[in-house]
Amino acid sequence: MGLFNPGTGTGGQKARAQRLDMLLGIIGFFAFMAVVQTVLLEVRGEPAGFSAALLAVLVLILWFVWRLRRNTGA
Numbered sequence: 739m740g741l742f743n744p745g746t747g748t749g750g751q752k753a754r755a756q757r758l759d760m761l762l763g764i765i766g767f768f769a770f771m772a773v774v775q776t777v778l779l780e781v782r783g784e785p786a787g788f789s790a791a792l793l794a795v796l797v798l799i800l801w802f803v804w805r806l807r808r809n810t811g812a
Contacts, residue, residue: 751810758807765803769796 772793779786 755807755810758803758810761803762800762807765796765800769793769800772796 772789776786776789776793779789
């Protein structure tokens with residue numbers, strides 16, 4: 739029973755690639771929103787430390803999922 743396939747374990751490389759594509763889109767959206775928030779906070783002169791840290795974590799997760807997707811071969 740895997741994280742991305744909690745069923746009977748059916749589904750091949752293409753199904754895994756599709757799930758990773760969906761995850762990339764979701765994380766990418768939130769990473770983009772974090773970029774917008776960080777830039778706005780910096781332009782306004784407000785503290786943006788937490789926003790920048792969140793952005794760094796999201797970019798790291800995005801990179802990791804992208805590497806997983808690239809290695810699926812589908």
